[in-house]
Amino acid sequence: MAKIVVVGSLVFDLVVWLPYFPRRGETLLASEFKMYAGGKGFNQAVSARRCGAQVSLVGKVGTDQFGTAFTEIMDREGIDHTFVSQDASAGTSLGIPMIDPHGDNRIIGVPRANTCVTVAEIEAAKDFITQHQILLLQLEIPLEASLHAARIAHQAGMLVIFNPAPAKYPLEELLPMDDSGLPIVDWLVPNEIEAEMLSGIPVNNPEEAIKAGRFILSKGVGRGVIVTMGSGGVVVVTGTD
Numbered sequence: 001m002a003k004i005v006v007v008g009s010l011v012f013d014l015v016v017w018l019p020y021f022p023r024r025g026e027t028l029l030a031s032e033f034k035m036y037a038g039g040k041g042f043n044q045a046v047s048a049r050r051c052g053a054q055v056s057l058v059g060k061v062g063t064d065q066f067g068t069a070f071t072e073i074m075d076r077e078g079i080d081h082t083f084v085s086q087d088a089s090a091g092t093s094l095g096i097p098m099i100d101p102h103g104d105n106r107i108i109g110v111p112r113a114n115t116c117v118t119v120a121e122i123e124a125a126k127d128f129i130t131q132h133q134i135l136l137l138q139l140e141i142p143l144e145a146s147l148h149a150a151r152i153a154h155q156a157g158m159l160v161i162f163n164p165a166p167a168k169y170p171l172e173e174l175l176p177m178d179d180s181g182l183p184i185v186d187w188l189v190p191n192e193i194e195a196e197m198l199s200g201i202p203v204n205n206p207e208e209a210i211k212a213g214r215f216i217l218s219k220g221v222g223r224g225v226i227v228t229m230g231s232g233g234v235v236v237v238t239g240t241d
Helices: 040-050 067-076 112-116 121-122 141-154 192-197 205-216
Strands: 003-007 011-017 032-038 054-062 080-087 093-099 106-112 134-137 159-162 223-226 235-238
Touching: 003 067, 003 141, 011 159, 032 040, 032 093, 040 054, 040 067, 040 134, 054 112, 067 080, 080 121, 093 112, 106 159, 121 141, 121 192, 141 159, 192 205, 192 223, 205 223, 205 235
Parallel strands: 003 054, 003 134, 011 093, 054 080, 134 159
Antiparallel strands: 011 032, 093 106, 223 235
């Protein structure tokens, strides 16, 4: 059984279904409301656990009802949350998607606790992190915290897999090298939009995804780039291609 640790985000989604998007100053009654536990880090952890891996999560929630709900859900899913800390001053991160009858959406993000994950907290979890074989990362916590986790995992010989979403940093900031000049990220997994943003190469088909993947790989990825393309599948680019 693979031992996977996710360092990343937990976001509680408060989803509202509307007959249409309100205009300025308008009060509108929603047709439905539901709550879901999510966040890119939490979703990675749940997906890996349901695939049969032994999974731990490192992150931060609030001491509010949403943080309590996350704890209960992680217990139910069998995810080790020893290093999911609680921050009474920040509150659990929230997402507020609004969806109209056509399926179009507008989303309000309230980052809160996710933005409070620090390098010092990741360092404190170092011995815990290195008990695993694989590290999964995303970009909904501060970049410096994610990269510190990547350095810890790389030094321990772990596999580092980085999903650069949401895409908000230039490629050179996402792919630092170790002291020997070797990449600390083994696999980068962008979707087609993120691959285009990171490479500057349009990605509308598999051939263009290969070009973008090769460019990204050349900038300092250890093993390969996986470009996910929704219903179009995935494109995998490695150093042997």
